[in-house]
Amino acid sequence: MSETDRQLEEFSRLQPVLPGMRVPWIERLRREGLERFGELGYPSVRQEDWKYTDVRPIEKRRFTLADVPVPVEPEAIAGYRLTGLAAHELVFVDGRFVLECSRVDDLPAGVTVTGLAAIMDRAPGALEDHLGHYAPADDNGFAALNTAFMTDGAYIALAAGTRVDAPIHLLFVSSGEGRAAHVRNLLVAGPDSHAVVVESHVGLGEGEHLTNAVTEMALERGAAVDHYKLARDGAKTYHIAGTHVHQQRDSRYTSHNVTLGGRLVRNDLGAVLHGEGGECTLNGLYITGGRQHVDNHTRIDHRAPHTTSREWYKGVLDGRSRSVFSGRIVVHPDAQRTDARQTNNNLLLSRDAEADSKPQLEIYADDVKCSHGSTVGQLDREALFYLRSRSIDEATARNLLVYAFAADLVQRMGLTPVRRQLEGHLGGALLSADAPGEVV
């Protein structure tokens, strides 16, 4: 059976349980996604955007959606919660919202934080102007498939002028063998609203898993959203994620996109600056080993004058791991006074690791400031000897230099528990609990 036929069959099987199927426009959206997948299929290495990332293993695995939710013990996920501060927490298992494990404290009036599926069934009107508007299903086969099968995810709506002080943690847990989760998130940030959203992906079992996530974000005039995406999937997880951000005038989007786990991770992160004064900051960090493959494709569209973007991705690669960074910046004809900077730095810890870096600047306006740069290097032998000559053993010295390489990005993370988690991950064998970059 062809993959398209198999997905058609899956669709018929799951139709009764997919949310929003009684809502005509959602049903139509899903069917269009399915059709589009029929046309596109999975991306192929013959396509420029997928040249380095071969997804045939995903096709071969023939992942299926779980039709009933898998029960998860609260203790099993305790270690992945955000600790040390008050947070609203939505827990999803294999892409399905689990109310019993979630916790949403008092929210300001005008703020909604809940599962998307419930809204699709009960209040679809709230979604109609947004869902599917920012992540067009014709992007690639995965996005199309997600639109057809989107099961659940987070729905966050911020009314004008609202601020959510505690971070909103979206914890996506994969439970195990051969399952696919088509996660869909939607965030609508009204004028001058503010929120911090942490999206974590973790794997409980060692089984194979596919996460196919699409996140849409709309930032109205003056809205500010800090978005952390932490991929700490299991070693046999395939993680495909598209994040699509649309920004109106004077809005500010800050992304911290961190990849630590997973067998194959592909991030497509796109921000479109539609209004003057819009700013987007894309920070990214990938730390890989073994045979991991991490592919970050970012695209920033400057569509209005006086818009600013800052992009800084760093990678640390060990073992036989492989990374791809492709950063596209498009300055459209009307976007005068655009200010865009992009940097990608890679540190190779092993001879067998490989980093590909591809900056792409397309500039159609004449009064702009744009720069980009990328590097691939190894540990500084001089620095290593310097540390060792000061009594620090080789393994610790190496860890310290890896920490130092990533430190400036880690220190940009304002959220202490997330920063501490990463410092712990980076400094596993360091001598003391103090962060090497901070004061004692």
Added chain:
Amino acid sequence: MLTISGLKAGIEGKTILKGIDLEVKPGEVHAVMGPNGSGKSTLANVLAGRENFEVTAGSVRYDGHDLLALKPEERAREGMFLAFQYPVEIPGVSNIYLLKAALNAVRKHRGESELDAMDFLSLVKEKMSLVQMKEDLLYRAVNEGFSGGEKKRNEILQMAVLEPRLAILDETDSGLDIDALKVVADGVNSLRSPERAFIVVTHYQRLLHYIVPDRVHVLADGRIVKSGDRSLALELEEHGYGWIEGAAGTGAEEAVQ
């Protein structure tokens, strides 16, 4: 304390040290002088364990150890310290973190407990006044954006905190103005003790006005061509290395070229 016998070493197949013999006893200050390319820095780096140098012959005994069999960090823990000619910048690692990590590694090796934060800080501040270093440099990344003088003071600060038994100063005077030179020399002099030895590697005898050596050795073309007391340094100042060339024969001439 340190016995170097027939040491030959080089880099990338090129022999630089062509047979060095040197004996350093506790409490002594030895100056190693010589023209550019004579092998002074190679000697310092081979002793500290820099990996890209290859030892082809000879032996080095240090406090009963076969020094050349020890890793750089093991040498440091046994009390050896190299003040670098070009101290390395390490962005992302704070100066104070490095000091603490280094001191705790040494203390652990000696079977001592780690210092708590208060004791550590007061120790560091006491040593900083010795080298007249500004306190904010403690919280900056190691050597990053430091001036030449600040980098050299930082080396002496690390030395003062770690209290080595054998300190090797590799052209610590290069690039220093006279005030900084005095500060660095004062720092070194305050650490002189009957248990501690110094090897001071320098091109110019200027530093030796302030750090008065017990023995002076002149290195030329990878060999010690002349040894003497302090007066040898003064003679060199007066006559230059050309005077040694005549005394040492053809080997020294090659080195000068």
